[in-house]
Amino acid sequence: MDDRRARFEAQVLPHLDAAYRFARWLLPAPGDADDVLQEAVLRAFRGFDTLRGSDAKAWLLAIVRNCHSTALKQQQRRAFVPLPEENDAQDGYAMTATTPDPENASMRRDEQRTLDRLIAALPEEHRTVLMLREIEEMDYRQIAQVTNVPIGTVMSRLARSRAALKARWLQEVEGEPRAMR
Amino acid sequence: MRCAESLRVQAFFDAEIDAVSAADIERHVEHCAECRALLQDLEQVRNVVRRGSGFARTSPQLRAQITRALDTQGGAATAAPEGTEYFSGTPPSDRTAVRKRSQLPGEFASRNWRVRPFWLGAMGGVGGTAVAATLAFLLFVPRPTNPLLDELVSAHGRSLMPAHLIEVVSTDRHTVKPWFAGHADVSPVVADFEPQGYRLVGGRADYVDHQRSAVVVYQHGAHVINVFSWAAGAGTLPDNVTRVGYHLAFWRQGDLEYCAVSDTGWEELLGLVRLLRDLGARDAGNSVPH
Numbered sequence: 001m002d003d004r005r006a007r008f009e010a011q012v013l014p015h016l017d018a019a020y021r022f023a024r025w026l027l028p029a030p031g032d033a034d035d036v037l038q039e040a041v042l043r044a045f046r047g048f049d050t051l052r053g054s055d056a057k058a059w060l061l062a063i064v065r066n067c068h069s070t071a072l073k074q075q076q077r078r079a080f081v082p083l084p085e086e087n088d089a090q091d092g093y094a095m096t097a098t099t100p101d102p103e104n105a106s107m108r109r110d111e112q113r114t115l116d117r118l119i120a121a122l123p124e125e126h127r128t129v130l131m132l133r134e135i136e137e138m139d140y141r142q143i144a145q146v147t148n149v150p151i152g153t154v155m156s157r158l159a160r161s162r163a164a165l166k167a168r169w170l171q172e173v174e175g176e177p178r179a180m181r
Numbered sequence: 182m183r184c185a186e187s188l189r190v191q192a193f194f195d196a197e198i199d200a201v202s203a204a205d206i207e208r209h210v211e212h213c214a215e216c217r218a219l220l221q222d223l224e225q226v227r228n229v230v231r232r233g234s235g236f237a238r239t240s241p242q243l244r245a246q247i248t249r250a251l252d253t254q255g256g257a258a259t260a261a262p263e264g265t266e267y268f269s270g271t272p273p274s275d276r277t278a279v280r281k282r283s284q285l286p287g288e289f290a291s292r293n294w295r296v297r298p299f300w301l302g303a304m305g306g307v308g309g310t311a312v313a314a315t316l317a318f319l320l321f322v323p324r325p326t327n328p329l330l331d332e333l334v335s336a337h338g339r340s341l342m343p344a345h346l347i348e349v350v351s352t353d354r355h356t357v358k359p360w361f362a363g364h365a366d367v368s369p370v371v372a373d374f375e376p377q378g379y380r381l382v383g384g385r386a387d388y389v390d391h392q393r394s395a396v397v398v399y400q401h402g403a404h405v406i407n408v409f410s411w412a413a414g415a416g417t418l419p420d421n422v423t424r425v426g427y428h429l430a431f432w433r434q435g436d437l438e439y440c441a442v443s444d445t446g447w448e449e450l451l452g453l454v455r456l457l458r459d460l461g462a463r464d465a466g467n468s469v470p471h
Contacts, residue, residue, distance in 0.1 A: 014337075
């Protein structure tokens, strides 16, 4: 393996899971994310020399977003974007189980399915900003870099997606206001 | 309808504002019921999303497929200008692309900056951000650069590759801590902080600063946090710093030096540091004979 490839594997590939998650939020339908991820990694490898000490994770995710836009443009003839099926929620290679308590596990699975559905129903630009903040724990500057919008837009999208998710969650799960736990 | 401060309150919640503005917001929240409720909502949404989201990972199959695709790229693609496409919006050349499964066209579609001259001017797009990030990087990284930082970042990066993370897999501190006795030169603070969101997943030995160090591995949501520890030397510890997207938090306790490394947010990383320091302080207090 040549040196460039070795540096790429050391600096960029640790972020493969984050890039995969991001692709899944862009493209909830199973399989689509795989293609976009692979294309993005290849592009990243070809453009690796532009990385130069900056934030490899934000850089890789920005390339995923670019690949997604490219794919989207080609698919614009399609009339709809499929939402994930119920049993797709666990698709993908699950992280180590985080619920040791089996009694809670099924309840939490239901809750998680509902949450996945509500998140998938958010507009893409809101969904991605929310997940980059809450799951990837990126700061506003990184999110702006990944999504290619100014920080002010990141802030307003974040506010709107949080408000929308809260409202829908209340409607679906709690059935009453102000009790999201 | 909305309080004019709501976006700043959100920024406060996301730890995006400086201490002075934070104090400002805290005062505002005291007498604005709407923003108090907003803070609660933000916290609730965060809890639900972080608790409920399945953290998908790349399957071994997809990882292998990507590795194979990279193999076909060879060392041929050393032409630097091609990479600039990501930041300039120039169509990429697809000569070297492997496109077996891809339906992605060669046309580079991300041109929406064209219809957004406002922020193109304001920010110069991602390229501008990249330049700014590079500048920030040059300005804030102490020079001459500390090789320890590079060592820690690459050790953390290595650990994220499959099967490199953990040598002793356990959520039990009574398994992890004794394991270090035989495998590392130091015995760090170890505990499971699952209720606080930092799950102990195991440990390993790694070389840092020319000595065997103990690494305790925690899982926070989708993120891995490596806590390195080694025998304290005579030199001063580096300040907390962000390197290539990873935060590094340093502290010294007893005769050990610690560094927590992760791509979590700062506040999330410092949360674990606080827990470990408190625990270390309590342990030290207990071991003092009365």
